[in-house]
Amino acid sequence: MEKNAKIYLAGHRGMVGSAIHRKLVKEGYSNIITKTSSELDLRNQQAVTSFFELEKPEYVFLAAAKVGGIIANNTYRADFLYENLAIQNNVIHQSYKTGVKKLMFLGSSCIYPKLAPQPLKEDYLLTGLLEETNEPYAIAKIAGIKMCDAYRDQYASNFISVMPTNLYGYNDNYHPQNSHVLPALIRKFHEAKTNSSTEVVVWGSGSPMREFLFADDLADACYFLMENYDERHLINIGTGVDLTIKDLALLIKKVIGYEGDLKFDSTKPDGTPRKLMDVSKLHQLGWKHKIELEEGIQLAYHDFLAKYV
Numbered sequence: 001m002e003k004n005a006k007i008y009l010a011g012h013r014g015m016v017g018s019a020i021h022r023k024l025v026k027e028g029y030s031n032i033i034t035k036t037s038s039e040l041d042l043r044n045q046q047a048v049t050s051f052f053e054l055e056k057p058e059y060v061f062l063a064a065a066k067v068g069g070i071i072a073n074n075t076y077r078a079d080f081l082y083e084n085l086a087i088q089n090n091v092i093h094q095s096y097k098t099g100v101k102k103l104m105f106l107g108s109s110c111i112y113p114k115l116a117p118q119p120l121k122e123d124y125l126l127t128g129l130l131e132e133t134n135e136p137y138a139i140a141k142i143a144g145i146k147m148c149d150a151y152r153d154q155y156a157s158n159f160i161s162v163m164p165t166n167l168y169g170y171n172d173n174y175h176p177q178n179s180h181v182l183p184a185l186i187r188k189f190h191e192a193k194t195n196s197s198t199e200v201v202v203w204g205s206g207s208p209m210r211e212f213l214f215a216d217d218l219a220d221a222c223y224f225l226m227e228n229y230d231e232r233h234l235i236n237i238g239t240g241v242d243l244t245i246k247d248l249a250l251l252i253k254k255v256i257g258y259e260g261d262l263k264f265d266s267t268k269p270d271g272t273p274r275k276l277m278d279v280s281k282l283h284q285l286g287w288k289h290k291i292e293l294e295e296g297i298q299l300a301y302h303d304f305l306a307k308y309v
């Protein structure tokens with residue numbers, strides 16, 4: 001991307017979008033167009049059409065979406081399907097209509113079949129049934145991937161799809177019910193330590209495994225791929241390392257210095273048993289993560305303390 005290129009960063013206030021914004025500024029880009037959802041509701045087709053016709057961005061990072069953890073996904077099933085389809089359809093279609101040079105669509109590791117072999121290769125897409133709790137969200141993301149591929153096939157649009165693993169970091173969502181596991185446990189352990197609670201409730205059995213990538217590492221990978229990846233097929237982004245939810249909880253407990261007990265709530269869903277990403281394609285291209293989990297948790301915890309306590 002030319003340093004004076006006009007870049008539209010959709011979702012700039014989110015955890016991922018704000019990390020991408022920090023990365024672009026650090027790399028010397030200053031012509032970055034951003035809009036809050038109040039300024040531009042990406043579900044509104046006419047508003048998005050007018051925006052693209054006016055701004056005519058050269059590059060687009062699509063990091064705007066309705067996002068949440070396992071309970072949010074399973075509770076607001078219709079909203080996750082409708083809102084993400086609407087946002088994607090509008091931004092991808094208008095990017096084609098106005099001749100955007102390159103668009104990056106952010107998917108998610110939940111697009112892969114629930115019981116696919118591990119680690120998850122990009123070719124496993126649509127080879128099996130999806131995890132029920134986030135099927136609507138996953139189907140929306142798969143539609144986004146297929147839309148980028150179809151526009152590439154029919155109109156030679158340079159649209160790429162990247163599949164991040166579970167993310168965490170600055171500006172994460174710490175909502176007690178709707179957040180993802182890592183920020184949720186940071187909040188729970190902090191509150192338990194502050195309130196001298198005797199135990200912290202961890203959802204599910206603790207046996208599912210998850211991989212976690214710090215959002216600023218993801219932003220670095222997104223920038224690297226925007227500069228170096230023009231292939232049709234989707235590409236995974238992750239660390240290639242996972243751990244059980246129980247071990248994650250014990251690690252967060254240690255970082256926060258909580259001395260009480262864990263209690264597992266089996267009334268809550270485990271979700272996908274494991275979704276470790278095969279990141280060999282990304283590593284072969286020359287990118288690897290830098291921030292390891294314990295350091296990332298410390299950084300995220302300090303951000304939580306600075307913003308919410």
Ligand SMILES: NC(=O)C1=CN([C@@H]2O[C@H](COP(=O)(O)OP(=O)(O)OC[C@H]3O[C@@H](n4cnc5c(N)ncnc54)[C@H](OP(=O)(O)O)[C@@H]3O)[C@@H](O)[C@H]2O)C=CC1
Nearest residue numbers: 011013014015016036037041042064065067106108166167
């Ligand atoms: N968090 C994770 O673990 C993972 C996230 N991803 C993907 O990364 C991307 C970003 O996720 P993340 O940063 O965590 O999400 P956040 O919830 O932190 O941010 C989402 C952003 O989307 C914007 N947005 C939502 N709805 C609309 C709308 N109708 N119109 C305009 N903007 C809207 C919000 O804007 P505003 O703040 O102005 O309301 C917000 O900035 C998503 O595509 C997600 O699927 C992929 C894998 C894992």
Ligand SMILES: C[C@H]1O[C@H](OP(=O)(O)OP(=O)(O)OC[C@H]2O[C@@H](n3cnc4c(=O)[nH]c(N)nc43)[C@H](O)[C@@H]2O)[C@@H](O)[C@@H](O)C1=O
Nearest residue numbers: 069070073108110134179180181184202203204269270271
């Ligand atoms: C990124 C990915 O994120 C989502 O998938 P997920 O990884 O299953 O989501 P999660 O982070 O919420 O849970 C991971 C595991 O952790 C356990 N768990 C324990 N205790 C808490 C807890 O307190 N909160 C939460 N949320 N989970 C907990 C929880 O029971 C589950 O076993 C998709 O919906 C979709 O958004 C997507 O693509």
